[in-house]
Amino acid sequence: MPRSLLFVLSLLFFAAHISAKPLLDMVDIEGERENQLVGYGLVVGLAGSGDKNQVRFAAQSLNNMLQQFGVQMDENNLPRARNVAAVAVTASLSTTTGVGQTLDVTITSLGDAKSLHGGTLMLTPLYGVDGEVYALAQGNIIVGGINASGSNGSSVTVNVPTAGLIPGGAIVEREIPQDALQPELVMHLKQPNYKTARNTVLAINDVFGPGVAQAHSQSRIVVGAPLDPNQRITFLSMLQDVDVDTGRLTPKIVFNSRTGTVVMNDEVRVKTAAVSHGNITITIAEQQGISQPIAPFTNGTTEKFNSSAIEVSQDKSNMMLWPEGTSLQEIVNAINALGATPSELMSILIALDNADAIDGELVVI
Known part of the structure; x- marks a missing residue:
């Protein structure tokens, strides 16, 4: 060969x-899937950043927990500790996870606590949709956010201090029936x-x-x-x-209408179309011509060809040209360079998609 x-x-x-x-x-x-677990618990050890006095269920939950240890409190005079916060505890349990294995849990404040930083989750049962307890969660919370406040009422918050994680914080007590x-x-x-x-x-x-x-x-x-x-x-x-x-997958354009972010793969292309939106005009047009031999008196042949161009203009002062088949990313960049708002960009993309001028699927989130 x-x-x-x-x-x-x-x-x-x-x-x-x-x-x-x-x-x-x-x-x-x-059959191999994740199952959602949820529970209600208390986070203690907060440095005055827990639920305020207006949140009654945190105090009631603290009273119920203390009664389990033999501490009796007056129902009409429940403790209002600012170092306690009521939280929701969630986790995912796979059908392949066995008894004794650990799960990562997510902790989210239910009341008006300012931060869960430095808190510890008390023992919390996690329930499945059938009402059975499948895991028990407890441990120190890792919080990625920060909240700081001054005596004059000013405060600074970075990320989300009222939500955190406990890696391996839950122990599986019951397996998912197979x-x-x-x-x-x-x-x-x-x-x-x-x-x-x-x-x-x-x-x-x-x-x-x-x-x-x-x-x-x-x-x-x-x-x-x-x-x-x-x-x-x-x-x-x-x-x-x-x-x-895998074969050829349908190209997708994902557009975030709130931020104006456009994400697409390199297979997205545009076809012949013309869109006018406000003072922005986009034109994708074809042109026909004939190619001539390179030199006279040769045996070269003439060939017909099609070429295309895309015109983007605003107030008749800006113009850009591309051949048909140009990636949509270049068009988006040109529209953004003209100062289009995210809503205008979304309207133009929807119009191109309705005209079947985009070789792909437009997804707006």
Whole structure:
């Protein structure tokens, strides 16, 4: 085989390898999921930054906790300690997490506490949606925000001092009930795509044999799997090594209407269109012409060609030109350079999308 052909084949193989991704990185397996836990607790040890006197439930919760230790308080004269704050405690419990393992928990103030810095969460049960206790949380809170106030009422707040984390702060006391193993393993593509679903089925069947995997939709793939737990783990480990060509995904433009931030990938392009918004005009036009031979009296041939240009103007004083197919990022940069507000930029992008002039999907958040 010629060296040039070997070189081309090696390049094609390398390109195909680059575009492939591990199967289990692209899918979610049905039944393997996170479950939300929530609880109500008290944070103590705050340096006067806890709930104020107006928050009654913090004092009632402190009284209830003290009664568990044999301390009786007058219901009409509950303590108003400023070093205590009522908080919500949340965590996520996976179906694969066992009893005795730890979870990271998030602590959020429920009252008017100024800061949770330096506080300690008292023992708090975490409940699932079924009302059962699945974990117990307790520990010192890590807060990334700072709040400082002066005697004249002035204050400075950096980030969010009323929310914090306790890494490994909850211990699992109950596991999520597991369903009986089914002869079929259901997988859902994280990014639904018809070609990706087809390539996934072909890649699995190429390893395990025809008919093992079937695509029921652009996102749902059903795979026959062994019922024996040990064999099933081996089967999943083999699936983990299967590489799949993802195919071409739909380009997306994500626009944040509040900040004017535009995020897109490098495959987003524009088509022929003209948009006029206020004093800003965008024109993407095609031009036709004929290319002539380089020199006279030669055997060169004439060829027709299409060229395009994009015109952006404001008050007839600014003009910019690009060929059709220019990335949308360049157009956005030009519009921003003309002083367009985020709302004007969003209106222009929506108009281009409605005119089918954007090769991609526009997502406004």
